[in-house]
Amino acid sequence: MKTFSAFRDGVSTVFKSEWPTLVLWSFLLSPLFFRILVSYRYSKIDLLVFYTIAISLLWLLAIRFVSSNQFKVHLLLLPFYLVASIDLFLVLNFGSRLTAAYLFIGLTNYKEAGDFLATYWQSITAVLAAFFICYGLGLAGLYKRRLYRNKALLLLACSGLLLGYGAYFYKTVKMNSFGRGAVLDLVAKDQSTPVGYLSQMGLTATLYLESKKHIKQRLESEVQLTSVSDQSDIDTLVFVIGESSRPHNWSLYGYHKETTPNLARHTGIFKFNSMCTTAPYTSVAVPSLLSLEPIEDWDAIASKKSLVGIYRAAGYATYWLSSQEVDSFGGIIPQIAAEAQHRQYFERSYDGALIPEYERILEQKGAQKQAIFVHIKGSHFEYSRRYPGEFAKFTPASGSAKDKMVAEYDNAVFYTDWLLGTFIERLKASNRKAVLVYVSDHGENLMDDSRGLLGHGMGNEYDLAVSSFVWASSNISAPQTHKLSTLKAREDQRISTASLPHTLLSLTGIAMPGYDSAQDLLSNDFVSSQCPHLLGTGYVPSFDFDASKLVLAK
Structure with missing residues (x-):
């Protein structure tokens, strides 16, 4: 009984100290877990899903223990929170994460943004409201709060990241041989939060630069229709x-x-x-x-x-x-x-x-x-x-x-x-x-x-x-x-x-x-x-x- 009481007190102490961090984590992780909930009938909970969850948690742990001034850290992470908002919007409306697919489309079809905003403004507003609440509440809780650092846990988290990425890279090298293709496959499969967004952006930039010439020609090309018959029903x-x-x-x-x-x-x-x-x-x-x-x-x-x-x-x-x-x-x-x-x-x-x-x-x-x-x-x-x-x-x-x-x-x-x-x-x-x-x-x-x-x-x-x-x-x-x-x-x-x-x-x-x-x-x-x-x-x-x-x- 004393052991359970001590455990309960320990959990309560950690929660009182870390609740702002947990609120921020919950928002960053929400696209990943909502994606599982939304599409559980249509996807296999396989090693890749567990890999993504594990890498995400390791990144968040590394971020937590990199500095005792977590208010400043999460303030610097604002761009990642904004991208996570887009990610959450896509999951709730389309059942898909923010990957190179959507980034590439956005990069080459930015002129359609106006029509998109007009169609989905209500959903966008709801997601932004969730962002402001979670991010605002988390930052307010971290303001002037000094949290303990633990170099051992930081080292453990970084070692876990190296091991995780290394293991997947080894797997993809076995399938694709060592080279550029293996690296790009590793990047493509990295949908972790928040750093995985950088992987998807990097893949998008690579694909865009490789085909920039063809993209320009394709966008500029016009379809020359001679006629469209009304005989086809x-x-x-x-x-x-x-x-x-x-x-x-x-x-x-x-x-x-x-x-x-x-x-x-x-x-x-x-x-x-x-x-x-x-x-x-x-x-x-x-x-x-x-x-x-x-x-x-x-x-x-x-x-x-x-x-x-x-x-x-x-x-x-x-x-x-x-x-x-x-x-x-x-x-x-x-x-x-x-x-x-x-x-x-x-x-x-x-x-x-x-x-x-x-x-x-x-x-x-x-x-x-x-x-x-x-x-x-x-x-x-x-x-x-x-x-x-x-x-x-x-x-x-x-x-x-x-x-x-x-x-x-x-x-x-x-x-x-x-x-x-x-x-x-x-x-x-x-x-x-x-x-x-x-x-x-x-x-x-x-x-x-x-x-x-x-x-x-x-x-x-x-x-x-x-x-x-x-x-x-x-x-x-x-x-x-x-x-x-x-x-x-x-x-x-x-x-x-x-x-x-x-x-x-x-x-x-x-x-x-x-x-x-x-x-x-x-x-x-x-x-x-x-x-x-x-x-x-x-x-x-x-x-x-x-x-x-x-x-x-x-």
Whole structure:
């Protein structure tokens, strides 16, 4: 009993001394914990979450014991509190932390700030009120208060920070090899508070400076529309960009495991059995599949408006929803996202986190057409982190590392099938005249043969082949239905992901320079692709899938 009484008295003494610090800490930590509460259904509480919490607490402890004059310290930290206010606003309104995604958009779309403030002024006011109360109360409590310093605890906190960052850096070096990429990955994953804001700003500045030339050209480029036909009655276009998803593991394409049961139940699906990407890397493949420019002209792809900007210029309300993180591996994708009128990121979440916002968009009334671009995590490595536990349908056939990996990959495909099925069901329920396009950025190697290859970037029959299909609602006009029926004839033809932009412009009645009927899947002029693509070694004009299969069979 005496021990408990002594403990209680000790806690009471610490609280009386430290309550102003705790009030300030609570505000700085609020974005992190609200993010967990807001999205607990859509994200896995994994090591990365615990890492972020631990690093945040270590930073706060280091700040606490660096000086006995905490009033002065927290006065100097005012910029971090203001950034934390923005972070809290994003979490409460968009379910996302302040990362390089939003900083990059703000840096390249500052002209839209007026419209943003007009829309969210009430929420901004509420967050600022919380900031003034917490910050004011904390500073008032610290004023003229001298707190004890503890050099041992300061040293312990700093040692913990070195150990924490060092351990993560070691992990990322193992995955990406030592170099610039490993450093940027460490910076991208640092969402601690308050110092993690500097990491996100540094990453944003790096990405901006690297692509400053293309950003300037893209902002200055104008979409030259020849005409927009009123004959197309499609009022909603949904373009879903998958990740690392190859057709080999989809039952929709004949895989022996039932990984895509939801899509199999839907009518109106036109699948492509032989579609190839223009690059086995996300940073190149995604800009290419959203551009009218050929893959051999990368500068044109990087400097001209994408399909997102084209639909915006054509009068569509444009949206970019993403569960992908903005980091150095994304290249110019943030610039493409910035072309949309409305953007929202759900970093470190399952792809299912996109559904509520997707539903909200579909529920909007009005005559304006919609173009919704969705960039998902799909089957990105580590596969086991891409789906909730209830989607772990497939188990390893044996105890081997390969069988475990394949089972996890299949579960990720199973989850993507559920997501795409849900997107289609919501479109059906909305009664919109709609088309949904799904295409993966690239495929994936799963140690399929004696080469033992894993991942992508090799440029072979496993990472160049991608899953892709088009779904159309049953209420579109008879002429449009007839037009889409042409896709059935393309099912077994060799098609490049580069054909999709040309096909969609044709389907939605948009005419403009750069359109190529030879790449339009709905045109009689269509020519089967030779699968030109970019590798780290340069431009590759073609890839012979059949020849590769013959080589492997020997």
